[in-house]
Amino acid sequence: MRFFVRRGIFYVVTAWAAVTINFIIPRLMPGDPVKAIMAKSQGKLDSSAEAAIRTLFGLDEDKSVWQQYLDYWNLLLHGNLGVSFTYYPTPVAEMIQQTLPWTVGLVGIATVVAFLVGTLVGTGIGWRRGTWADSLLPISTFFSAVPYFWLGLVVIAIFSVNLGWFPSSGAYDRSMVPAFTPEFIGSVLYYGTLPALTIVISSIAGWILGMRNMMVTVSSEDYVTVAQAKGLSERAVVFGYAARNAVLPQISSFALSLGFIVGGTLIMEMVFSYPGIGFLLYNATTNHDYTLMQGCFLVITLSVLVANVVADFVYAVLDPRTRQEG
């Protein structure tokens, strides 16, 4: 129990530090949101608009950084992430709410699929090392080595532009309104196929490789030999003894990759015009939209933190050695 309490305190302190750093970093960035908006419009917005926009955002009043920090915590504790500049006057929380489900849904499912398939394939290859199955490794490694945006563009060129099988952008048919109807869900699946497939293809190599190498190590352990000597079925030995131990490091890296889902998908969202949070953060950064940036960072930091907590505890449950103290 003491273990859990100590870990709990550690995570609370980490969360405080994360939120504070989150507050400081955007303010260390050079630049000014109004200038960024003017730059983006490149002459389309008359220079006389600058004063109006400054008034609109309330940037014409000066506040000390300390006051801003207190305001920030005050808003945060009320569940308020502030108002976005880029999407003025929409609250940041609303923008995150609008984009987060798409990222978590698509990338989440793709990550789980890549993890499951990769781990299974890795188990197989590791157990039967030295057979034809080993040739899968260089193939999958090739796809993970190829830059993702290139893979995405090639896939769009082949399957959307030339063959016309799949749409090239968006998360669902643009004439539809999100609703839980079979048509809409079908549309989401259809539009999600290419992005999800490319993510799986480009990330599966890591899972295969990790699992295969652990399987190779584990399969020469005494307890595996014992299990085989007991006359257990091949299946029982692989999954009950070898894979069960080999999968431990996979679990911890899976938990970490869950945390990165939220922030690590910018390129997919750009290539496929997917309305997720990665692109929202990118937009916020290029526009010096402090509040939106903080909101996105907060969600990302907290999700990494939560994934860590979960990994820590799951690991502790799976592997009693980690709970032992002294």
Add this chain to the structure above:
Amino acid sequence: MRTRKLATMVAGLSAVALLATACSGGGGTSDDSTGGGDGAVLTIGMPNGPQNENQSPLIPTGSAAKSLGYAWVIYESLMQVNDVNPLEDPEPWLAESVTWNADYTEAKIVAREGVTWSDGEEFTAEDIGFTLQLLIDYPAINNNFPDQIGSVSTEGDTVTITFTAPQYVNQVKLLQQVIVPEHLWKDVDPTTYTDTDPVGTGPYLLDTWTPQAATLVPNPDYWGGEPKVAKLQYSSYNDNNALTTALTTGEAQWGWTFIADFEDVFIAKDPEHNHQVAGGGFGSDILFLNNETKPFNDVAFRKALNLVVDRAQISNLAGAGVWPVITSVTGMPMPSGEQYLADDLVGEELEVDVDAAKDLLTDAGYTWNADDKLVDPDGEVVTFELVNPAGWNDYLTALDLIKTAAAELGVDATVNAANQDAWFNDIIPFGNFQATLHWTDGGATPWNMYANLMDGASYVPLGETATWNFGRYKNDEVTQALAEFKGASDEAARSAAIATVQKAYVEDVPGLVIWSRPAVAQYSTKNYTGFPTADDLYANPQPTGPQAARIVMNLEPTQD
């Protein structure tokens, strides 16, 4: 073996998915029978990323309706202006007429009769007066006339607005002012109101909205008759690449994105229907030269550089042919500038002439050393640095070409790709550069372009924050002429004033206009025709602006 399996799997998946969308597509088109035409949806795409639900037409930034452009088919402006020739009789729209007094400090606006808001209420002059009053009450939405509106009063069907300064050069901004209904906006704060259920006078009504797209259907009671496009769908793409793909595959049929090599990438995909059109105006990109430091403090050197920079080559290579070439020595984009050309400069074209440039330099006391490098009269080798933010590829390519041109004079120029924030905050305002490219405000007359470059009223010494005139050009005659042009009450005075400015531009070369930057748009005539064309440029061709209502009303189903 494995690949074949994968292929069948993918094919199977796509078949299921195709089936799913086929069903939904059918469901979507079945209710398209209203509104005439052949029922095809017109899809308008912009590369603006995911949107937030904000349909306000007044807020200067953050509104999805303005960003994608559908604000302009729901709400309407006072008049329709043609960007190619902004001052030529504007077409009455929500206003029957707008009459200015002699020095452009007061305008009388007569409201159109027989117009109703889409909720059934009658549109009156009160609505115009109310909207203009909002601009006074809320400086945050007054982006066109900061601090310059004096008063607004309404009497019968006429609204009178007074300004604290002459608005000749800004008159189009008033004509393009969008009007909102008083009965719905009088109780809200227009700086935070998101107007999710917009009520306007325009030809279309908002039907559905999602972060990806807005769908609009015709307004059956529109004062201008029923529109012929059955449905408008405004889609947002995350970047230029995605929109380019959508335009080339026909998924989007109207929009604007910079497509380098647009002839091959876009038009060649469907030469019969795909078009790209540029829309006039006075927007341009200028190479600002620092007139107060070496080597550009010498007019002879500025003139020599002007003589070797090949505008056509830059427009073609750096601007991918999208931005039109500047041909007139006055720097004015044509044909917009024709009516302002000084008599003695008509037909004077820019020409690359290295020999003439060298003669000019020799006359001014420049020499060339043993390495063929240019040496100024003080005995120093001439070099300069060109700077622009990294990542602004069209600008940086243009700088590279200017650098190559300078080499013909024996000058070693360098191109520095700076950090964007540093450029905005330190380099541009304080004049910490020798030469840099910057855009100008568009405007209805060449006043903005010249004033942004040469107006002594914006002159501040090096090291202080400049808003325009980054090159620190100072010529009292020009400053006075620019002020006269803005405030003059007769045509002759204005012509004389702008001629003075042009003469100074040609003689002093305070900076180099590199190319014009008009409004450009891409569209496909596969389903609808009637867009502005190069031959009949009746409006700015972009979907984002008050002209959208006029263009949409001009569209008709394509007859095959």
